[in-house]
Amino acid sequence: MKNKQITPTNNETLMREHDFIVSKTDTKGRIIYGNKIFIEFSGYGEEELLGSQHNIIRHPDMPRAVFKLLWDTIQQGDEIFAFVKNMTKDGSFYWVFANVTPDRDPKGNISGYFSVRRMPNPTGVSTVKQLYQQMLEEEKKAGPKHAIEASTKLLVDFLNNKGVSYEELVIDLQG
Numbered sequence: 593m594k595n596k597q598i599t600p601t602n603n604e605t606l607m608r609e610h611d612f613i614v615s616k617t618d619t620k621g622r623i624i625y626g627n628k629i630f631i632e633f634s635g636y637g638e639e640e641l642l643g644s645q646h647n648i649i650r651h652p653d654m655p656r657a658v659f660k661l662l663w664d665t666i667q668q669g670d671e672i673f674a675f676v677k678n679m680t681k682d683g684s685f686y687w688v689f690a691n692v693t694p695d696r697d698p699k700g701n702i703s704g705y706f707s708v709r710r711m712p713n714p715t716g717v718s719t720v721k722q723l724y725q726q727m728l729e730e731e732k733k734a735g736p737k738h739a740i741e742a743s744t745k746l747l748v749d750f751l752n753n754k755g756v757s758y759e760e761l762v763i764d765l766q767g
Contacts, residue, residue, distance in 0.1 A: 600652060603684040605633065607711035613688060616695065618704045621646045635681030646707075651679040655727035657743035661758060662692060666705055669694050673762050675712055675720040687717045689766050716765030723750060 607613075613633055616625040623641050631638050634649050641648065650659075654677055665672040671693040679685050688709035697703040727743040734742035751758060 598679065598681065598683050600679055600685065601683040603682075605680065605684055605686040607633070607686060607688060607709075609711050611711065613707075613709040615646065615707050616704055617646050617707075619702060621705075623648075624704065633678070633680065633686055635684070640681075649678040649680070651677040651685050653677050653685075653724065653728065655724050655743045655747075656731060656740050657727055657747055658724070660740050660744065661747075666692050666694050667702070669702060673759055673766070675716060675762055675765070676709070677721075677724070687712045689713070689716070689762070713766050716762070716767070719765055720762070723747070726750075 611629050612627075613630045614625075614627040615623055615630050617623055623644050623646055626634070626638065626641050631641065634641060636644075636648070647659075658674060658676075662672050662674055671691060674690050674692070676688050676690050677685055678688060689712040690707055690709045692705055692707045694702045695704045695706055727746050730742040730746045731739035747758070751761060754761065756764070
């Protein structure tokens with residue numbers, strides 16, 4: 593199931609302070625588990641989510657370079673923290689502070705990925721929104737073939753200017 597036919601709206605759902613959205617995917621990004629909070633916030637039924645690509649909830653306001661960074665990091669076996677704007681089945685959106693980690697089989701091979709999301713710091717979201725908007729503008733200017741490269745350059749320049757890594761930035765913004 594894809595969300596390309598869903599029209600984004602300006603309706604925001606705020607996460608509750610003590611909620612955790614949990615999902616697990618296989619190594620290809622197909623959802624194999626979602627907790628009740630994930631099902632609630634996504635707006636999809638469990639049967640619609642299971643087997644679908646996790647990008648079923650990807651909001652078009654998210655720069656492609658952020659997801660490339662995320663996938664590159666977890667496929668190397670490392671965890672990553674990120675601010676992510678997700679889209680629900682009805683086009684609404686919700687921001688999360690995500691932690692994505694590889695899951696390993698008994699031999700140590702990556703067998704899938706866990707994602708745990710919680711309520712983001714509103715100040716962090718405000719900062720990241722501006723950065724992500726600039727990244728999206730770079731992606732549009734560069735065109736599809738060079739979008740990720742252009743957006744990544746903007747992100748790297750921003751981080752270098754601040755003297756931090758992406759992880760340091762988002763953890764600091766989450767507070």
